Amino acid sequence: MAKIDDVARLAKVSKGTVSNVFSQKRRTSQEVTDRVMKVSRQLNYVPNHIARSLVTKKTMAIGLTIPHGNFFFSAFHNQFINGVILEAAYYGYRVLLDMIPVQKVKTPFLSSYPIDGAIVMSPAIDDERINLMHQGQIPFVTVGRVMNANINHTSSVDSDNLMIIYSICKYLIDKGHRNIMFLNANELMTVSIDRKAGFIKAMEDYHIELEEHMIHHKPAILSSEYMDYGYEETIRTLGKFEKKVTAIIADDDRTAFSVMNAIKDLELRVPEDVSLFVICGDLSMMYQSNPSLTSMDLQPSELGVQAVKMLMHKLDVLPGYFPENIWVESKIIERDSCSSIS
Amino acid sequence: MAKIDDVARLAKVSKGTVSNVFSQKRRTSQEVTDRVMKVSRQLNYVPNHIARSLVTKKTMAIGLTIPHGNFFFSAFHNQFINGVILEAAYYGYRVLLDMIPVQKVKTPFLSSYPIDGAIVMSPAIDDERINLMHQGQIPFVTVGRVMNANINHTSSVDSDNLMIIYSICKYLIDKGHRNIMFLNANELMTVSIDRKAGFIKAMEDYHIELEEHMIHHKPAILSSEYMDYGYEETIRTLGKFEKKVTAIIADDDRTAFSVMNAIKDLELRVPEDVSLFVICGDLSMMYQSNPSLTSMDLQPSELGVQAVKMLMHKLDVLPGYFPENIWVESKIIERDSCSSIS
DNA sequence: TTGTACGCGTTATCAT
């Protein structure tokens, strides 16, 4: 593999000049530029990214940490990642997929992270990843609210989770539902806190008594119940316990499908017997399932784009003013899975 | 940020020793190790990954190139990526998500790729990415067969695509179907070649005349028809053209859902009027859609794992013998979307 | 264990 000195020698210029030709940090005469480029092509030379990083202290990569060993992306993750990769590429950055807390990092082998910044997806309460970023001095933005002790000002992109659930409840209550079951995210995810609060507030505002079977939390990832989330809760609550639930709010598309399956097994129908509302989800799945699913569109791709922009701003790539927190709008998409009851 | 010299000075050892304490390449006495670690903690020192890479010539990252700007992963991509990340993490490698050919790289800014190797997903015919890897001397393995002029021996992990489609056709034909429509992958994907061949062979072996409406190819990504693939073809063929198709083979879960939607709009039913067979797909979706979908499980996660193992072998991380090509088994999962006709 | 020569560009400083 040819190096800068080889090119310099053959092109009869100094290595500094070759460097400038490639980095464009200083102008070089057309004549010299051509000569250098020609020799470079001959030698198949490209600057060594590592050597460059060593001095510029930029790796041109950002980390994207996906939730602790969550092996199964939902449509939300999917679209979010797409947004991130595309927007990062726009600024010349690549994306390193990361799963920090899957296994404990062995200290002796720890080495500083070769990324310029990071995006932390779906923070948990006292999220270890965030402590690591923080103490490692790595600029980062989170997607979702941070709730770590001792960490106050963090940049984040988020949906207005409290309001989202509140709106969904209002939507269902306006349709006459008073017995709503909410399949929330995992308890440790900060998002679940705000959503739970929104649910409780809605129940209070509409004078509906809160019962235990109305809120469930997604089991821990990798637990045996994880894959069945939605199915079991529905069977148990509507079947065995005979609660008169008339509407179900599902955390994501996967959960929603589990719920539909349970409803089918209970010999009930959507939406005649039970209304089903999905938070986010795969567009084509939402539309093309039977019935099509009414959902709250969280705009995951836009969340990804905004997260990258915010990070680029922190890295001084993107100038201008940025607020500490950005909210991405979400809106209800009415389809056929929610009906009115009298 | 503290550097190795600072630690060396304070711990009263040479930098070489500090290096050894962290890299474990040579033993250091317990006493010295403790002293070095203590000072390192005080100074919050961690070895600089970039500087280390410069000399070891290893970045401990592999690239994963996902199909040209395919913004929407199917379940296959999803599970595949999961397999890759997990297996790579096992060997201490991180995964850089890559989308090389989305936009042309501007030559002057080109710099050598900071990865030790790469996994190329879903190669196309004369795939530019593979030419790049090849001339860039980057060890790589593909998932899917390579069909580039002048490139002969490449390591790859693959399913037996010809056999897969042949088996599916046999499965359907055994159920009495003789009018099968195949929604193939995009024409430029090498996988579509083998699958088409499998389809044609099956028709020949069972003496079924091949008609034009029986094979379709997924439109180019980003084309306006892309998102509608499956829907339009079904409506047109079964509706407008009134072809008596009794069974449809869909390329992936997304396509399958589009087909189901079209069938619904044509006021037909699955499987009573039309049988539907899906190649791979999201497990919970397959199971929980209505009816549950009979599918060919390609084991995408296992494909990812094998691809990483193969790459690790190429990088001399994993010893032993590896064949040039690995086939991952796939098998039919019978569910409720295919019925017999008399 | 220690000393020290690398690895490979970048960038400030100097010269033209």
Next chain:
DNA sequence: ATGATAACGCGTACAA
């Protein structure tokens, strides 16, 4: 304004 020179970044590895 452009080109050349040399110091520098931060570890690793090998000889002493």
